[in-house]
Amino acid sequence: MKFALKWLLAFLLLISLDVFMEAYVFEWLNWNGTTKNDWFFMLWWILVFAWGGYGMRHILKK
Numbered sequence: 001m002k003f004a005l006k007w008l009l010a011f012l013l014l015i016s017l018d019v020f021m022e023a024y025v026f027e028w029l030n031w032n033g034t035t036k037n038d039w040f041f042m043l044w045w046i047l048v049f050a051w052g053g054y055g056m057r058h059i060l061k062k
Helices: 002-028 038-061
Strands: none
Touching: 002 038
């Protein structure tokens, strides 16, 4: 149970990072609606899938 809580909090941190980047950083750089932020979204989705796979693997082991 302790692992699941830590895993979920880190997942929420990933989502918070995405919201912050989209709401503030990309607006400040005028990157919203352009292809300049594609690298961030590819990296973000890789991290989300890796984190999800890590959690699933850990849960299935137990």
